[in-house]
Amino acid sequence: MNSHPTEPQNMPEWLLENEEYTPLPDKDTFINKSILSLLSVLSRIKTQSAGYTSRYSANAVVKVALTLFLLIMLSLSQNSAFVLVVNVYLLAVLSLMEAKQIVPILKVSFLMAFFTFIILLPAAFWGNTYSSVMITSKVFATITAVGILSRSTRWSAITGALKRFFVPDIFILVLDITIKYIVMLGDFALSMLYALKLRSVGRNRNKYTSLSGIAGTMFITSKVMAEDMYSAMECRGFTGEYHVHSRFKFTAADAAYIMIHAGIFAAYLYLGRN
Amino acid sequence: MIEIKNVSYSYAGAAALRDINLHIKKGEAVAFMGPNGSGKSTLLKLINGIISPDQGSYLFNNEEITHKKLGSTRFAKLLHQKIGFVFQNSDTQLFCTDVYEEIAFGPRQMGISEADVEKRVNDCLALLNIQDFKDRSPYQLSGGEKRKVAIACVLSLNPEVLVLDEPMNGLDPRTQRWLVEFIVQLNKSGKTIITSTHNLELVQEISSRAVLFDETHTIAADMPTEQLLEDIDLLKKVNLVDQYYHCHVGKDHKHFHDHNS
Amino acid sequence: MHIPDNYLSPSTCVVLAAAMIPVWAIAVKKVKEEVTKDKLPMLGICAAFSFLMMMFNVPLPGGTTGHAVGGTLIAILIGPFSACISVTISLLIQALLFGDGGVLAFGANSFNMAFVLPFLGYFIYKFIKDRVHSAKGEYIGMAIGSYAGINMAALCTAIEFGIQPLLFQNAAGQPVYSPYPLSVSIPAMTIPHILVAGVVEAIFTVAIFIFIKKVSPGTIYEGAKQKTKAVYGLVIALICLSPLGLLATGTAWGEWGADEIKNVVSGGSALGFVPEGMADGFRFEALIPDYTVAGLPDIAGYILSAVAGAAILTIVFKIISSMKREKVGSNLE
Numbered sequence: 001m002n003s004h005p006t007e008p009q010n011m012p013e014w015l016l017e018n019e020e021y022t023p024l025p026d027k028d029t030f031i032n033k034s035i036l037s038l039l040s041v042l043s044r045i046k047t048q049s050a051g052y053t054s055r056y057s058a059n060a061v062v063k064v065a066l067t068l069f070l071l072i073m074l075s076l077s078q079n080s081a082f083v084l085v086v087n088v089y090l091l092a093v094l095s096l097m098e099a100k101q102i103v104p105i106l107k108v109s110f111l112m113a114f115f116t117f118i119i120l121l122p123a124a125f126w127g128n129t130y131s132s133v134m135i136t137s138k139v140f141a142t143i144t145a146v147g148i149l150s151r152s153t154r155w156s157a158i159t160g161a162l163k164r165f166f167v168p169d170i171f172i173l174v175l176d177i178t179i180k181y182i183v184m185l186g187d188f189a190l191s192m193l194y195a196l197k198l199r200s201v202g203r204n205r206n207k208y209t210s211l212s213g214i215a216g217t218m219f220i221t222s223k224v225m226a227e228d229m230y231s232a233m234e235c236r237g238f239t240g241e242y243h244v245h246s247r248f249k250f251t252a253a254d255a256a257y258i259m260i261h262a263g264i265f266a267a268y269l270y271l272g273r274n
Numbered sequence: 275m276i277e278i279k280n281v282s283y284s285y286a287g288a289a290a291l292r293d294i295n296l297h298i299k300k301g302e303a304v305a306f307m308g309p310n311g312s313g314k315s316t317l318l319k320l321i322n323g324i325i326s327p328d329q330g331s332y333l334f335n336n337e338e339i340t341h342k343k344l345g346s347t348r349f350a351k352l353l354h355q356k357i358g359f360v361f362q363n364s365d366t367q368l369f370c371t372d373v374y375e376e377i378a379f380g381p382r383q384m385g386i387s388e389a390d391v392e393k394r395v396n397d398c399l400a401l402l403n404i405q406d407f408k409d410r411s412p413y414q415l416s417g418g419e420k421r422k423v424a425i426a427c428v429l430s431l432n433p434e435v436l437v438l439d440e441p442m443n444g445l446d447p448r449t450q451r452w453l454v455e456f457i458v459q460l461n462k463s464g465k466t467i468i469t470s471t472h473n474l475e476l477v478q479e480i481s482s483r484a485v486l487f488d489e490t491h492t493i494a495a496d497m498p499t500e501q502l503l504e505d506i507d508l509l510k511k512v513n514l515v516d517q518y519y520h521c522h523v524g525k526d527h528k529h530f531h532d533h534n535s
Numbered sequence: 536m537h538i539p540d541n542y543l544s545p546s547t548c549v550v551l552a553a554a555m556i557p558v559w560a561i562a563v564k565k566v567k568e569e570v571t572k573d574k575l576p577m578l579g580i581c582a583a584f585s586f587l588m589m590m591f592n593v594p595l596p597g598g599t600t601g602h603a604v605g606g607t608l609i610a611i612l613i614g615p616f617s618a619c620i621s622v623t624i625s626l627l628i629q630a631l632l633f634g635d636g637g638v639l640a641f642g643a644n645s646f647n648m649a650f651v652l653p654f655l656g657y658f659i660y661k662f663i664k665d666r667v668h669s670a671k672g673e674y675i676g677m678a679i680g681s682y683a684g685i686n687m688a689a690l691c692t693a694i695e696f697g698i699q700p701l702l703f704q705n706a707a708g709q710p711v712y713s714p715y716p717l718s719v720s721i722p723a724m725t726i727p728h729i730l731v732a733g734v735v736e737a738i739f740t741v742a743i744f745i746f747i748k749k750v751s752p753g754t755i756y757e758g759a760k761q762k763t764k765a766v767y768g769l770v771i772a773l774i775c776l777s778p779l780g781l782l783a784t785g786t787a788w789g790e791w792g793a794d795e796i797k798n799v800v801s802g803g804s805a806l807g808f809v810p811e812g813m814a815d816g817f818r819f820e821a822l823i824p825d826y827t828v829a830g831l832p833d834i835a836g837y838i839l840s841a842v843a844g845a846a847i848l849t850i851v852f853k854i855i856s857s858m859k860r861e862k863v864g865s866n867l868e
Contacts, residue, residue, distance in 0.1 A: 011463045012397040019432045023351035024385055033592035041590055043286065044633065071639055075545045078705050088843040095849035099857030102850055105634075112539065112636060123714040130705070131714040138541040139636070146634040155632050168563075171624075177579030178586070178624050179632070185583050191366035194324055201355040201431060202383030207594045208742050210379075213369035215588060215739075216746030219612065220413060221365065222584050226576040233576070371749050411750040 026203040030211070035193045042186045045155075045179065058253040060157035061164045066261045067149045073268050074138050074145075082271040083137045086264065090144045097152065105147035113140040155179060177229070184225060189218050275300040275466060276321060276435070281330035283316060290316040292491045294330070298468065300434070303461045305477045305499060306470040308487030309513045314470045315362075317487075318437055321468065322359045323350060355384065358433035362440045364420035368412035373404065373423050376412055380431040398426040402456075418449040425456075435466040442473045454479050474515070478503055488512035536604065536685075536692055536728075537629070538643050539636035542713040543695060544703045551695070552642025558619065558650050565616040581613050582624035589625070593735050603732075606648055606688075607656025607681035608740040612747070612755055615657040622649035643695055647688040656684025674741050681740040682733045686725065689732070693717070693724035 074086060094102050116139045120132040150158070159175045192214045204210060276298040283291040291313045298304055306314040319325050320332060326341035333339065334353065344350045361367045370376040377395045386394070399405045402422040407415060412423050421441065428436070438457070442450050450473075457480045461467045471477050477484065478499040486495040486502060486509075494512050495502055502508070509515045566578070588605040610618035623645050630637040630644075637644050663676030697717030700710035715723070747755065 011459065012394075012401070014394060014397070014432060015429070016463050017432075018434065019355065019384075021352065021355055021384055023348045023355070025348065026351075028347065028594070030592040030594040034590065037590045037592065038587070041587075041633075047286070068638070071540065072545060075541055075548075075639055078711055088846065091846035091850070092842055095846040095853070099853040103854055103857075106850070108634065116539070120714065128709050128714050130707070130709040131711075135541050135712070139539065142540045142638070143634060143636055146631065146636075146638055150632050150634045158632065174575065174579045174582065174620070175624055175627070177576050178582040178628060181580045181583035182586055182628070185580070186587055188366055189587055191361065191363060192369055195361060195367045196369065197350075198322060198324070198354050198359050199380050199427070199431070200383065201351045201380060202385055204383050208738055209746075210369060211591065211593065212739060212742035212746050213371065215591065215743045216750065217365075217369055217413065218587070219584055219743070219747055220751045222580040223577065226580045229576045229580075371746060413750045 021201075023201060024203040026200075028200055028204060028207065030207065031193060031197045031200060034211075035190065035197065038186055038190050038193065042183060042190065045183050045186075057152070058257040059249070059251065060153050060161040062254045062257055063149055063153055064158060064161045064165075066257055067145055069261060070145050070264065071142055073265065074141055077138075077268060077271075078134070079268075079271040080134060080137065082268055083134065083141060085267050085271070086141045087137060087144075089260070089264065090141060090148065093148055094144070097148070101151045105144060105151055108147055109140050109143040112143045113137075181222070181225065185218055185222055188221060189214060192217065275335060277331075277333040277336075278317075278320075279331050279333070281320065281327040281332060283320065283325065283328050285316075289491050291320070291327075294493060296485065296493065296496070298466065300466055301461070301464060302483060303457070303467040303481045304469070305481035305484045306468065306487065307472070307474075307477065307484055307502070307514065308494075309489060312487035312489055312512070313491040314487055315439060318359070318439055318468070318470055321435075321437060322357050323353045355380075355431050356433055357435045357437060358428035358431055360421075360424050360428050360436070360438045360441060362443060364417070364424040367424045368420065368427070370412070372409050372411050373399075373407045373415075373426075374409065376423055376427045377430050380427060384431070394430050394432075398430050401429070402426045417444045418446060421445060421449075421453075429460075433465070435468065436460060438467070438469045440470055440472065442471060442476060450476060472514075474503065486512060486514075536647065536689055536724075536732075537626075537635070537637055538640040538647075538692060538695065540639045542699070543640055543643055544699060544712050545639065547695060547699065547702075547712075548639045548642055551646045555642050555645050555650065558646075559623065562616040562619040566620060569614065569616070577613070578617060578620055579624070581609060581617065581621040582628075585609055585618075585621050586625040586628060589629075593739060603736050603739040604648060604652060604685060604688075605736075605739065605743075606652035607660065607677070607684045607736070608743055610653035610657035611660060611677060611680075611740075611744060615654050618653040618657070619649045622653065643692075647691045647695075651691055652684040652688040654684075655687050656680040659683050674745070677744055678737040678741050682737040685736045686728050686733050689724045689728035690721070693721045696720040696724070 070086065074083065077083060094105065097105075113136050117132060117136045120135060124132040156176065159172050159179075162172055162175070163169065196210055196214065276296070278294050278296040281291055281294045282289070294313075294317065296317075306317065308314050316325070320327060321334075323339055323344050326332075326339070326344065331338050331340075334356070339353065344353070368376055370379055374395055377398050378391050381391045381394050382388075396405075399408060402425060404419065404422050404426065407419060407423065412420055415423065421444070425438075425441075441453060441457075445453065454476050457467055457469070461480075467480065469477075469480055471480075481499050484495075484497065484499040484502040485493055488494040489512065495505070495508055506515070585605060588608075589602060591603065593603050606618060606622055609621060612618075613621070626637070626641060626644050626648065629635055630641050657680065660673075660676040660680035663679060664673045666672070667675065694717065696713045696715060697720035699712040700714055700716050703711045705711050713720070
């Protein structure tokens with residue numbers, strides 16, 4: 001199998017000549033789009049591990065619980081003033097964050113709110129303006145709230161916080177593994193997409209075959225990665241139990257956070273009393 | 275052929291290339307060297323049109339390659355046909371069900387007749403000595419065999435320039451030897467070769483000119499390979515080698531066979 | 536097909552989440568039985584795989600692109616119970632960590648994409664495969680299974696949307712959540728899936744499966760050998776429900792799923808329309824005219840406006856100065 005000829009081989013003619021080639025038109029934007037969406041996902045995960053710790057940082061458990069609480073209140077509320085109050089509160093929180101966190105959060109919030117608005121336009125046309133305003137503003141608030149949570153908290157802290165919500169340790173293990181592997185598999189997929197792009201020199205009649213080749217190779221590789229990972233875990237003493245350690249120290253930030261949300265709850269009750 | 279003028283590029287806020295100036299003529303065999311993270315791979319990506327410079331310009335065959343132009347699929351495809359890129363990780367380069375399909379992928383897209391495609395594929399299989407793997411799936415091959423398939427599937431496009439990112443990595447010494455001879459042959463056939471490598475033993479055989487990158491993401495040196503390998507102070511300065519490095523190049527080195535072919 | 540928050544009432548979300556709890560519990564139990572602890576990372580990796588699959592843009596005729604979900608594919612590759620868990624985790628990550636929406640609707644989304652889609656798809660596949668003993672039979676089973684799976688998931692989503700205006704109205708009789716009744720939501724969601732998304736899903740599923748089978752057949756789930764009659768009853772019942780979507784009357788709004796909207800806009804084709812007569816259609820009193828807000832005492836309205844104004848100005852300044860900093864920085868280097 002490994003016999004290498006020692007004397008130089010004859011190069012085939014076509015290799016010695018310049019290729020006079022004009023590419024045929026073909027639509028393969030799907031490659032670029034897939035690359036872009038993967039890139040955005042991967043960079044999102046990689047940047048979040050930088051972990052922004054500010055003075056206003058409350059404990060992850062508190063943040064997750066209160067964010068959920070806020071989302072529930074928003075969903076239940078039928079008072080536009082209340083939704084407004086929440087939006088103002090969220091804007092205030094945003095203004096305390098750094099620009100590089102604010103911009104991506106707002107981008108998604110505005111985008112989602114915009115699409116919601118568009119989707120609800122026909123209903124408004126039919127005379128139902130309530131939904132357009134209400135749901136759009138609720139969507140803005142919801143996305144912003146979750147965005148603030150996910151961009152100001154280390155994800156390992158968020159997944160660890162789930163333990164307090166009676167999620168079994170084993171789920172949290174799988175969750176943490178998943179995030180790590182989105183990065184690894186994602187990088188792998190990204191390289192493959194680049195390889196496809198670089199060899200897409202003309203008209204590809206079998207786009208689905210190429211794309212499924214990439215997905216298929218990803219799957220097979222993921223199985224190998226899984227086995228490797230398990231061996232690595234075993235070598236470091238893993239026996240099947242995963243203990244999530246979370247240090248819960250109640251700080252002033254936590255107290256402030258809770259009080260603010262208590263105030264929001266009061267606003268909810270007050271405004272919803274009619 | 276390849277002109278890089280005052281090119282700078284940064285990613286995620288960190289500089290990856292700073293004010294790079296480089297001119298590569300047709301038919302040259304150039305090696306990019308430098309410590310990890312110095313920007314070699316980034317420059318290779320730029321040459322292949324995967325990324326575009328933030329500042330400065332990149333010209334290929336006297337045509338400027340810009341982000342905007344690369345947005346046109348026709349332009350990008352032509353560039354990708356002319357410059358072939360062999361990745362460092364062969365696993366990510368191969369996505370077809372068997373080796374034949376893998377090598378045929380490129381030429382098929384070019385609208386070449388199926389008979390000619392078959393000829394090209396068979397030629398590549400013979401050149402790389404992987405005829406036995408024709409019907410095997412790339413996934414099942416060993417590292418060195420995958421590397422050969424990767425080279426073959428890029429070669430079948432008949433590019434003018436061949437860019438190889440750390441091609442010696444993971445190959446056993448014999449296969450490395452074979453690859454060296456193969457690259458030399460390709461260069462003699464008229465292909466421009468750009469290799470990024472850490473392999474200081476073999477680099478002077480696959481290149482006549484070496485470009486040295488340093489940790490500030492600029493070019494520290496651009497000179498004939500043998501000359502660079504002898505400048506140990508420079509190599510130490512860019513942190514490519516430590517104080518124990520020494521190499522056998524030049525007059526005082528004895529070979530056991532003749533290189534003059 | 537991902538349902539964002541605020542379209543479904545909290546009670547709907549709770550009901551669907553509650554329905555998922557036994558499903559999850561059974562899935563965990565089954566996975567523990569079938570999957571040894573060394574296969575645990577496999578679940579995470581399949582979740583990652585499912586997540587990434589949803590990121591792939593799949594080419595559609597005309598040069599546009601779409602997305603596939605791959606739920607049935609994963610069920611075929613690693614088994615339906617493992618697939619349920621993997622897709623669930625993938626949805627959780629998308630909602631909570633990526634913040635794309637669907638935190639409260641997590642139960643609903645799981646029901647549609649982690650339960651209905653993979654299970655229906657898998658059992659149809661198995662049903663056909665066990666009866667037509669050939670490679671072709673397997674592929675046909677896969678195609679039909681994934682097609683049916685995604686369409687049934689779309690139908691469930693449509694029903695969940697559609698019953699909102701019926702059940703949840705405010706004092707003025709206006710729908711509080713998703714305002715589109717069944718007559719709109721069903722055709723709006725099911726038609727694009729029947730015509731396009733389902734076909735894409737089927738092709739993608741079969742193509743990837745063929746690739747994996749050829750390259751590395753050992754990685755595929757062998758499947759439990761026993762036939763469960765109850766499951767087939769469920770399958771048949773679900774199949775019978777699907778014509779409902781076709782019988783519903785009402786205007787077809789075309790692509791109204793949020794995902795479809797995104798694709799239509801990004802594919803370059805024009806979206807929708809601007810309804811005429813909007814001049815009298817919209818009233819923005821609910822926002823802040825004259826610094827007062829209905830329902831709040833005036834002073835609160837002023838304070839609210841002040842806080843909002845300050846916050847917005849701060850944000851704008853921060854963003855501008857960060858952009859300036861980047862420009863200056865790159866010149867220095």
